[in-house]
Amino acid sequence: MPSLNALPNTEAPGKPSAARPTLLSIRNVAKTFGRNAVLRNVSLEIAEGEFLTILGESGSGKTTLLRIIAGFETATSGELWMESARLDHQPPYRRRVNTVFQSYALFPHLTVEENVAYGLRVAKRPAAEIAQRVAEALDKVKMTAHARSKPSKISGGQQQRVALARALVNRPRLLLLDEPLSALDANLRRQMQVELKSLQREVGIAFVFVTHDQEEAMVMSDRIALLRSGELEQVATSREIYNRPATAYVAQFIGHTNLLKGEVRGGVAKSASLAWPTSLPDGSALFSLRPEHVRGAGSSPSNSAAVRVRGRVQHQAFHGATELIRVECADGLVLVVRTASPVSLHDEVELEFSAADAVPVRESPERN
Amino acid sequence: MFSRAYKTVVTVPPLVWVTAFLLAPYALMFCYSFWSVSPEQNIVHSWNLANYQELFQKAVYWQTLLRSMWIAVRVMLFSLLLGYPLAYFLSFYAGKRKDLLYQMVIIPLWVSYLVRAYAWKTILGSDGVLNTLLQYVHATRHPLDFLLYSPFAVVLTLTHIYTPFTILPIYAALEHIPRNLVEASHDLGATPAQTFWKVIFPLSIPGVVAGATFAFVLSLGDFLAPLLLGGPSGIMISNIVVSLFGAAYNWPLGAAISLGMLVIVVSLLFLSERLEKKWTFS
Amino acid sequence: MDLLMSANASTGNIPRSRWLVAHAASVFAFLYLPIAILVLYSFNGQGVGGFPPHHLTLDWYRILFNDAAIWDSVLNSLQVALAAMLISLTLGIPAALALDRAQFPGKALFRRLVLLPLILPGIITGLSLLMFAVFAGMQLSLLTVFLGHGTALISVATTELFAGLQKLDRAQEEASLDLGATPWQTFWRVTLPNLKLSLIAAGLLIFTLSMDEIAVTFFLIGRDNTLPLEIWGRLRRGITPEINAISTLIFAVSVALIVIWYRLRARTIGTQAQELLEHP
Numbered sequence: 058m059p060s061l062n063a064l065p066n067t068e069a070p071g072k073p074s075a076a077r078p079t080l081l082s083i084r085n086v087a088k089t090f091g092r093n094a095v096l097r098n099v100s101l102e103i104a105e106g107e108f109l110t111i112l113g114e115s116g117s118g119k120t121t122l123l124r125i126i127a128g129f130e131t132a133t134s135g136e137l138w139m140e141s142a143r144l145d146h147q148p149p150y151r152r153r154v155n156t157v158f159q160s161y162a163l164f165p166h167l168t169v170e171e172n173v174a175y176g177l178r179v180a181k182r183p184a185a186e187i188a189q190r191v192a193e194a195l196d197k198v199k200m201t202a203h204a205r206s207k208p209s210k211i212s213g214g215q216q217q218r219v220a221l222a223r224a225l226v227n228r229p230r231l232l233l234l235d236e237p238l239s240a241l242d243a244n245l246r247r248q249m250q251v252e253l254k255s256l257q258r259e260v261g262i263a264f265v266f267v268t269h270d271q272e273e274a275m276v277m278s279d280r281i282a283l284l285r286s287g288e289l290e291q292v293a294t295s296r297e298i299y300n301r302p303a304t305a306y307v308a309q310f311i312g313h314t315n316l317l318k319g320e321v322r323g324g325v326a327k328s329a330s331l332a333w334p335t336s337l338p339d340g341s342a343l344f345s346l347r348p349e350h351v352r353g354a355g356s357s358p359s360n361s362a363a364v365r366v367r368g369r370v371q372h373q374a375f376h377g378a379t380e381l382i383r384v385e386c387a388d389g390l391v392l393v394v395r396t397a398s399p400v401s402l403h404d405e406v407e408l409e410f411s412a413a414d415a416v417p418v419r420e421s422p423e424r425n
Numbered sequence: 426m427f428s429r430a431y432k433t434v435v436t437v438p439p440l441v442w443v444t445a446f447l448l449a450p451y452a453l454m455f456c457y458s459f460w461s462v463s464p465e466q467n468i469v470h471s472w473n474l475a476n477y478q479e480l481f482q483k484a485v486y487w488q489t490l491l492r493s494m495w496i497a498v499r500v501m502l503f504s505l506l507l508g509y510p511l512a513y514f515l516s517f518y519a520g521k522r523k524d525l526l527y528q529m530v531i532i533p534l535w536v537s538y539l540v541r542a543y544a545w546k547t548i549l550g551s552d553g554v555l556n557t558l559l560q561y562v563h564a565t566r567h568p569l570d571f572l573l574y575s576p577f578a579v580v581l582t583l584t585h586i587y588t589p590f591t592i593l594p595i596y597a598a599l600e601h602i603p604r605n606l607v608e609a610s611h612d613l614g615a616t617p618a619q620t621f622w623k624v625i626f627p628l629s630i631p632g633v634v635a636g637a638t639f640a641f642v643l644s645l646g647d648f649l650a651p652l653l654l655g656g657p658s659g660i661m662i663s664n665i666v667v668s669l670f671g672a673a674y675n676w677p678l679g680a681a682i683s684l685g686m687l688v689i690v691v692s693l694l695f696l697s698e699r700l701e702k703k704w705t706f707s
Numbered sequence: 708m709d710l711l712m713s714a715n716a717s718t719g720n721i722p723r724s725r726w727l728v729a730h731a732a733s734v735f736a737f738l739y740l741p742i743a744i745l746v747l748y749s750f751n752g753q754g755v756g757g758f759p760p761h762h763l764t765l766d767w768y769r770i771l772f773n774d775a776a777i778w779d780s781v782l783n784s785l786q787v788a789l790a791a792m793l794i795s796l797t798l799g800i801p802a803a804l805a806l807d808r809a810q811f812p813g814k815a816l817f818r819r820l821v822l823l824p825l826i827l828p829g830i831i832t833g834l835s836l837l838m839f840a841v842f843a844g845m846q847l848s849l850l851t852v853f854l855g856h857g858t859a860l861i862s863v864a865t866t867e868l869f870a871g872l873q874k875l876d877r878a879q880e881e882a883s884l885d886l887g888a889t890p891w892q893t894f895w896r897v898t899l900p901n902l903k904l905s906l907i908a909a910g911l912l913i914f915t916l917s918m919d920e921i922a923v924t925f926f927l928i929g930r931d932n933t934l935p936l937e938i939w940g941r942l943r944r945g946i947t948p949e950i951n952a953i954s955t956l957i958f959a960v961s962v963a964l965i966v967i968w969y970r971l972r973a974r975t976i977g978t979q980a981q982e983l984l985e986h987p
Contacts, residue, residue, distance in 0.1 A: 666834070
């Protein structure tokens with residue numbers, strides 16, 4: 058019995074590989090609006106069945122990139138290839154790509170059912186097939202009870218589900234989602250993140266998800282492509298991008314971090330009054346140190362070389378399970394530290410971190 | 426935020442004016458329709474249904490009304506056929522020239538009715554531009570005389586005048602359609618043609634109804650074009666009314682016809698309002 | 708964000724239909740050709756007959772400028788137009804305010820009545836006012852025409868001003884009240900200035916419509932003619948090329964006025980939308 062499950066489940070998320078062939082190949086895509094270069098030389102390969110998030114601030118070009126894939130914009134230069142054919146030569150209505158719009162874009166004059174059936178009707182599928190596939194799709198997003206309602210009568214969250222069903226029922230090769238959760242309130246958003254993720258696993262279709270929310274990206278994605286001012290900063294799995302940020306921008310955009318500027322001389326990195334061993338060549342360097350890697354003195358396993366630092370608590374923010382505190386140390390160094398043990402303002406604290414946790418990152422130069 | 430005093434001050438003056446100069450005149454017209462005119466050309470204020478009997482019994486009134494409606498229907502249809510694609514083009518394909526082209530649509534609207542009707546008169550006459558042109562290029566040998574002083578001329582002129590009237594509400598309705606709906610439709614596999622019929626047109630229906638109503642109602646009540654270009658075969662219902670208030674002095678009968686027209690127009694307005702509501706989805 | 712991009716974006720990959728462009732061009736031709744011919748023939752030595760026109764001349768314009776009756780009627784029309792503007796705007800402001808802010812029994816009926824003359828054929832408005840005037844013992848003159856135009860054009864004023872009110876930021880008025888101004892002061896210091904553009908736009912429109920008004924005027928006119936009625940009278944008697952000349956002039960003035968009106972109107976809506984589009 059045909060269903061929404063297009064492809065079998067694959068275990069390992071991540072890069073295109075033999076097990077997970079490339080579905081969409083974005084090659085050197087650039088886009089200029091007038092004098093404004095929104096995308097510059099973006100190249101990316103999207104694997105079948107993966108959940109890839111394009112992450113970036115507003116103005117980074119992420120929505121433009123998505124629209125180019127969908128076909129609503131034409132790239133100024135570059136190519137798109139899907140399944141050994143040029144995708145960018147096709148108008149949007151011939152691409153096996155469907156989009157979930159940020160504002161859902163449900164047709165107000167059609168019922169929920171008719172909205173979901175739209176793509177199938179346009180493709181002139183037989184009525185019985187349409188009825189069955191639509192019923193299934195509605196069931197998957199739990200909107201069967203509202204099949205006969207008009208979009209104006211259902212809530213935002215419900216509209217979003219309908220938009221999802223309407224896109225997925227066509228069994229696209231690729232599903233594009235343009236910040237679909239941004240209009241939802243926090244709790245509903247978290248719930249939808251989980252549902253979307255499991256839906257994607259279930260149907261096995263590649264999802265390209267666009268958002269500016271880094272937490273959302275990390276929770277949902279197999280891989281994240283971080284876009285800044287029209288260029289890709291880093292493309293990696295959530296874990297990798299968090300633990301091994303490539304540049305200062307990535308380190309700061311994803312989660313909290315401490316950026317330590319320093320000089321390397323003969324295998325030793327010096328920053329403010331701190332020093333630790335490193336294998337970097339001589340010269341100036343930048344390191345990213347996550348707040349959770351800065352612990353109370355003496356709490357690290359004794360065999361690791363711990364870098365000691367002392368300071369005074371300047372600011373604390375309660376985050377539930379942990380606190381994020383700002384500690385003012387010698388030489389103007391301010392460290393952001395995540396701790397589970399309560400501290401008070403103006404407390405004197407002794408901290409330490411392992412040299413290995415100071416991850417070297419590249420500079421992120423200003424782009425106009 | 427707005428006190429009762431404020432609201433009263435704001436509502437009373439226009440209300441008074443409207444009652445005095447709109448409601449009262451209609452009421453007076455209503456009364457006149459039941460009166461009659463004496464042989465000495467005085468209005469006799471005795472209440473009777475004679476006028477209405479005359480209207481229902483004499484064929485000429487019905488025929489003229491039907492002819493007027495037929496002319497109005499044709500004007501409405503041609504205006505829509507000419508106007509809708511232009512409005513669609515303007516809204517979806519005009520790009521940078523949209524503003525300029527929109528102004529070009531408005532300008533004829535506000536250029537004197539008389540000027541435009543007169544222009545057609547000079548073009549369609551047997552000595553006019555069109556006939557002399559056709560003879561000059563040897564397409565015809567004698568002037569075509571159905572061009573002027575016929576229902577054809579009236580329909581043509583009124584279409585010319587009312588097409589911008591239909592374009593505007595259709596354009597407004599089309600502009601209101603969020604463009605992401607069009608993108609969504611394309612995204613789901615519909616070609617531009619399919620998108621038009623399944624998404625754009627249904628959502629533009631309120632504008633179409635408004636434009637069609639304008640064209641129909643205003644054409645129905647028109648008396649200038651028939652007088653200038655209609656000839657004896659192009660007489661419309663309003664012309665009868667005009668003569669009843671002029672040479673064929675019979676104000677009560679004229680009032681009765683006017684009242685009838687008012688009733689027809691108001692009913693049509695109600696109808697179109699309901700149609701528009703039915704096709705509005707927000 | 709994507710709504711804005713949609714508004715700004717071209718229709719992407721979608722090809723433009725040639726038929727659509729051709730149709731649009733033909734309709735524009737249909738709308739403008741008759742007028743173009745009129746303008747052309749106003750310079751034609753031979754008057755209206757004959758094609759092609761030869762012997763271009765300014766004679767008809769010269770005759771026009773010496774035609775006293777026409778210029779008298781222009782003067783009358785101007786008086787009527789100004790009176791119409793005065794009446795319509797003075798009543799249109801409270802009417803628009805009432806529709807925007809007040810709730811009262813019969814509001815729906817009031818709204819329909821005020822807007823009725825917009826769509827009602829002029830003959831009905833004209834005739835009903837004629838009967839009213841005669842019943843009230845008034846002489847037909849420019850005064851009755853003032854009344855007629857004013858009444859008919861209130862709907863135009865109300866519509867424009869209502870649209871302007873909708874764009875008004877209610878918070879500004881609330882701020883004024885909060886700072887101690889009375890509603891009356893708020894009206895003069897905040898509401899009215901914000902409506903300035905709408906008022907000018909409405910005024911222009913009313914002026915143009917009044918200058919061109921025939922149907923209502925037809926029934927209410929006394930001895931003094933307005934311009935359209937003067938032309939109408941001459942048309943009934945036969946065509947003179949002088950009419951082409953005055954028509955061309957009317958056309959030129961109308962175009963100028965409407966372009967100004969449009970620019971004004973676009974400024975109120977336009978500036979905000981413009982800013983949005985430039986700085987998404």
